[in-house]
Amino acid sequence: MIVLLIIIPASAGLAAFFIESDRLRRILLLATASAQTALSLTTWIVSPAPALGGWLAEDALGRLIETLTSVLFLAASFYAVAYLREERRQTHSDFEEGFLFSNAREASFTACLLFFLAAMTLVAVSQQLALLWVAVEATTLASAPLIYFHRHHRSLEATWKYLLICSVGIALALLGIFFLAVAATNPDGTTIPLTVQDLRSNAHHLNVPWFRAAFVLLLVGFGTKMGLAPFHTWLPDAHSEAPSVASALLSGALLNCAFLGILRAQEISVAGGLADFSDKLLLVFGLISMGVAAAFISGQTDYKRMLAYSSVEHMGILAVGVGLGGAAVFGAVLHVINHSLTKAMLFLVAGNFLAAYRTKNSAEVSGALSVLPVSGVLWLVGLLAITGSPPFGPFLSEFTILKAALDHGQIFVAVLYLVLLAIIMAAMAAPALAMAQGTPAADVKAAPQRGLALSVVPAMLGIAVLVMGVYVPPVLTRALREAAHLLG
Amino acid sequence: MSQLINSILILLVLTGFMLLSSSRLAACIRAIAIQGVLLGILAIAVQGRQLSMAGVLLPLSSAMVKGFVLPWMLLRAMREADTVREVEPLISYNLSIIAGTAALGLSLWLGHRLQLSSQLASSLLVPAAFFTSLVGMIVIASRRKALTQVLGYLALENGVYAFGAAVALRLPILVELGILLDVFVGVFVMGIAIFHISREFNHIDADKLQALTDRL
Numbered sequence: 033m034i035v036l037l038i039i040i041p042a043s044a045g046l047a048a049f050f051i052e053s054d055r056l057r058r059i060l061l062l063a064t065a066s067a068q069t070a071l072s073l074t075t076w077i078v079s080p081a082p083a084l085g086g087w088l089a090e091d092a093l094g095r096l097i098e099t100l101t102s103v104l105f106l107a108a109s110f111y112a113v114a115y116l117r118e119e120r121r122q123t124h125s126d127f128e129e130g131f132l133f134s135n136a137r138e139a140s141f142t143a144c145l146l147f148f149l150a151a152m153t154l155v156a157v158s159q160q161l162a163l164l165w166v167a168v169e170a171t172t173l174a175s176a177p178l179i180y181f182h183r184h185h186r187s188l189e190a191t192w193k194y195l196l197i198c199s200v201g202i203a204l205a206l207l208g209i210f211f212l213a214v215a216a217t218n219p220d221g222t223t224i225p226l227t228v229q230d231l232r233s234n235a236h237h238l239n240v241p242w243f244r245a246a247f248v249l250l251l252v253g254f255g256t257k258m259g260l261a262p263f264h265t266w267l268p269d270a271h272s273e274a275p276s277v278a279s280a281l282l283s284g285a286l287l288n289c290a291f292l293g294i295l296r297a298q299e300i301s302v303a304g305g306l307a308d309f310s311d312k313l314l315l316v317f318g319l320i321s322m323g324v325a326a327a328f329i330s331g332q333t334d335y336k337r338m339l340a341y342s343s344v345e346h347m348g349i350l351a352v353g354v355g356l357g358g359a360a361v362f363g364a365v366l367h368v369i370n371h372s373l374t375k376a377m378l379f380l381v382a383g384n385f386l387a388a389y390r391t392k393n394s395a396e397v398s399g400a401l402s403v404l405p406v407s408g409v410l411w412l413v414g415l416l417a418i419t420g421s422p423p424f425g426p427f428l429s430e431f432t433i434l435k436a437a438l439d440h441g442q443i444f445v446a447v448l449y450l451v452l453l454a455i456i457m458a459a460m461a462a463p464a465l466a467m468a469q470g471t472p473a474a475d476v477k478a479a480p481q482r483g484l485a486l487s488v489v490p491a492m493l494g495i496a497v498l499v500m501g502v503y504v505p506p507v508l509t510r511a512l513r514e515a516a517h518l519l520g
Numbered sequence: 521m522s523q524l525i526n527s528i529l530i531l532l533v534l535t536g537f538m539l540l541s542s543s544r545l546a547a548c549i550r551a552i553a554i555q556g557v558l559l560g561i562l563a564i565a566v567q568g569r570q571l572s573m574a575g576v577l578l579p580l581s582s583a584m585v586k587g588f589v590l591p592w593m594l595l596r597a598m599r600e601a602d603t604v605r606e607v608e609p610l611i612s613y614n615l616s617i618i619a620g621t622a623a624l625g626l627s628l629w630l631g632h633r634l635q636l637s638s639q640l641a642s643s644l645l646v647p648a649a650f651f652t653s654l655v656g657m658i659v660i661a662s663r664r665k666a667l668t669q670v671l672g673y674l675a676l677e678n679g680v681y682a683f684g685a686a687v688a689l690r691l692p693i694l695v696e697l698g699i700l701l702d703v704f705v706g707v708f709v710m711g712i713a714i715f716h717i718s719r720e721f722n723h724i725d726a727d728k729l730q731a732l733t734d735r736l
Contacts, residue, residue: 084694162691166698173705176713185720189729192666192713196726199673199706200660206699207653207680213689214636223690242634269732328734337734 033080034088037071037098037153040064045146049139054120058113061142065102065109068149072102076507086227087160092514093299093365097292098156100369101285104376105149107489108284111380112145112277114483118387119275126184127390133184141181147174148281155289161209161226161296165202168257168293171286172198178278179270190266190273197266198257205253205293211246212297215239228296235304247297247310251317254293257286260317260351261324264344268328271340272392276383279336283343284376288368291350295519298354302520307357314355315445321348322452330459335385335394335467338460339378342418345456346371352449353433354519356440362516363432369508370417370425370500377493378414381407384486385467394463399472406487408468410494415464417497419457425500521568522642528562529648532682533624536655539675540616543606548671549594555652555678556586563685566645578696582681585700590674590707597711598667601718608664610727616662623654636687645686653679666717666726670710677703 044064051057075090076099082089090098116138123132135141151174154167172195180191209226215238216224216231224234231238256263271279294314301310325345332338346367353364384407389397401408417424420431430453437446504512535558538551560583567575609616624647631647656676660669684691691699721728 160692160695162695163698166695166702169702169706173702173709176709180713180716183716186731188713188716188720189732192717192726192729193732195706195710195713196660196669196673199710200657200676203673203676203680206677207683210680210684210687210689213691214687217687226691245634268734273732332734 033071033075033078034083034090034157037068037075037157038088038150040067040071041146041153042150045143045150048146049143051139054116054138057139057142058116061109061145062113064146065106065149068102068153069106072099075099076511082159086229087163088154088157089159090157091159091228091518092511093292093295093518094156094159096365096511096515097288097368098153100288100372101149101152101156104281104284104372105145107376107493108277108281108380109145110485111280111383111489112142114485115275115277115383116141117483124182128186128392131184133182136177136181136183140177144174144177145278145281148178148286150174152285152289155292159227159229161212161228161231162206164293164296165206165209168205168254168290169199169202171289172202172257175278175282175286178281179274181275181278182273187273190269194266194270197263201253201256201263203253204249204256208246208249208253208297211242211249212300215242215246228299231300232303235300235306238300238304238306240306243301243304243306244309247301247306248313250297251294251310251313254290254297255317257290258294259287259290259321259344259347261321261344261348264321264324264347267344268337268340271343271379272334272336276336276379276386279340279382280376280379283340283379284372287343287347288372291347291368294351295354298520299518302518307520311355311357314351318348318351318353318355319445319448319452321345321351322449322456323348326452326455326459329456332459332463333394334392335397335463336379336382336392338394338463339375339382342456342460343371343375345452346375346418349430349433349449352445353429353436356433356436356442356445357520358436358440360433360436360440361519362512363429363436365512365515365519366432366504367426367429370429370497373493373497373500374414374417374424374426377410377490377497378418380486380490380493381411381414384482384490385411387482394467396473397467398470400468403472404487406491410487410490411464412468413494413497415460417501419460420453421457423498423501425497428501428504521565525562525565525642526644528558528565529642529644532558532562532648533651536652536675537617537620539655539659539671540620541613543613545598545606545665545667546595548668549591549598552594552671552674552678553587553591555675556588556590557583559583559678559681559685560587562682566685574693578693579685582696582700585704586674586678590704593707593711594667594670597714600715601667608725609662610664611662616658619658619662620655623658624651627651627654646683649679649682649686651679652676652682655679664725664727666710666714669726670707670714673710674703674707 151170158164563579627647627650659672
């Protein structure tokens with residue numbers, strides 16, 4: 033069953049590449065996404081048997097990330113079909129510099145989307161760390177063409193930076209995994225296999241200096257991919273230049289997969305009683321990320337870049353939550369879900385704004401509530417949610433982390449965390465509110481007839497964000513507890 | 521055997537300096553190709569007498585890919601891009617070599633500091649691996665062309681691979697193949713990107729890719 037989760041999207045991706053008919057290919061995309069989600073939900077009822085000698089298995093953490101990924105992918109694929117239908121024409125004029133450009137072939141775009149899903153699923157279910165590395169690098173390669181869908185110089189620049197920075201980062205993570213293998217070599221020459229389970233149960237026998245060096249490399253390597261500052265430089269470019277549906281998947285699904293790489297290392301660290309060291313590193317990089325995000329969100333004129341920096345902020349929040357330990361870990365794992373749902377929704381709404389207003393400059397967008405009523409309302413909902421206002425999901429998880437920080441007596445962390453959240457809230461609210469309110473400029477009044485999915489999909493995500501704020505289903509709470517338990 | 525290993529390692533360090541000091545792109549690509557072949561031999565040599573079928577075939581396929589296939593792809597990308605076939609570094613060649621020497625010193629010190637529990641075939645193994653990785657990073661940071669940055673990435677990856685060989689890491693075959701496939705596809709995708717960059721901009725100077733920035 034686990035193998036199916038990877039083979040289905042991978043083979044569908046291969047097929048999509050060769051299908052000539054747009055209609056058929058879009059049906060294939062939707063069918064694959066639905067099958068994947070159905071299969072992921074089944075794994076909550078019937079625990080799938082491990083495959084490949086235990087290398088592929090679902091634990092609480094992996095299942096959570098895997099299911100979240102496939103649900104987001106399902107949402108994104110419905111949006112993508114409606115979006116691709118609009119993008120059919122041959123040439124487009126760039127709204128920033130006015131030149132003409134064409135899009136990549138729709139077949140390659142769809143194929144890469146599906147390969148991307150397969151690679152992310154492999155990350156979530158890999159128990160063998162080197163295999164996990166292979167999968168993370170595969171996500172980079174499958175998603176790079178998604179960023180270069182609009183063929184012009186800015187998206188090309190973003191793709192290049194993404195490819196190079198992430199590949200270099202990931203190469204360091206591989207060195208980290210090799211260091212871990214050295215740490216797992218006993219003095220008598222026997223070695224502990226590089227699976228999470230084996231490393232956890234033998235964590236007390238690991239060579240401590242080598243493990244520490246390995247953790248630093250893994251944090252830097254996977255942190256680059258996850259968008260932790262100061263290794264986040266690819267992130268705003270890629271998120272702002274990619275089509276919005278790809279940005280939603282990058283932010284909502286991919287960053288979690290990279291985070292999972294760090295969490296696997298943290299699991300071993302906690303099991304070996306070395307959490308003192310790793311917690312401190314996570315806290316420092318988490319707070320730096322929040323600080324960098326606060327600095328760059330203030331005065332940001334491009335609303336897609338603003339959302340991208342907000343992802344840097346939330347990755348920082350996740351690192352802080354895990355670094356604090358105890359109840360904050362539960363908050364962090366819950367925040368993974370909340371952030372993904374909210375950010376995916378915001379990027380999809382941003383895509384609708386982009387189509388209607390043809391600008392990424394927030395100062396040039398106004399009156400969204402009257403031009404695009406559904407998207408306008410969702411934009412406000414998303415803004416409130418992402419800045420941590422009640423009654424939405426992110427408030428709950430961010431508050432859990434704050435409360436844990438206070439309970440642990442980490443007053444400095446708590447104050448800094450709160451101040452940075454407040455700065456970001458203020459910095460995002462002003463431009464985002466101005467976009468929704470006011471009167472629209474004369475030339476955007478005639479909003480063209482658009483696909484229903486373009487507003488329904490973000491609306492569904494918005495409802496999910498609201499539900500997560502008032503009611504977390506018990507089955508989810510249990511899974512979150514179990515996942516948090518692995519992380520101390 | 522240890523003499524063979526030591527000579528390979530010295531050659532590996534020399535290719536690092538070749539990469540740093542060559543002004544011609546083709547020479548840099550050749551340096552990376554030689555590194556790929558050297559690493560293949562190294563990975564077989566460190567196994568001593570306990571050779572297995574997979575222990576020979578995997579390094580050989582890695583040497584094929586890194587020594588011949590990837591360099592061929594990069595040479596093609598260079599011709600397609602029809603670019604100035606010089607490296608055009610952002611820092612002078614002298615400074616590159618000084619940085620390389622500093623990296624060598626740092627690698628020797630690090631190799632001395634990090635105590636391995638098991639006996640290594642040569643005390644030069646770990647320093648040579650670190651040095652190769654550091655050269656890769658210097659090249660990425662100090663060279664202008666997108667193509668040279670790919671070469672830097674490959675050197676970095678070669679260094680990581682060399683470290684794996686140095687500690688006689690026995691990764692499962694599936695994973696080894698996966699890593700090789702990732703590097704191959706990675707360079708392939710970067711090659712396509714370089715082709716697009718040259719068509720879009722009429723140059724492949726990565727330092728001119730700076731339309732996207734944020735200022736505080």
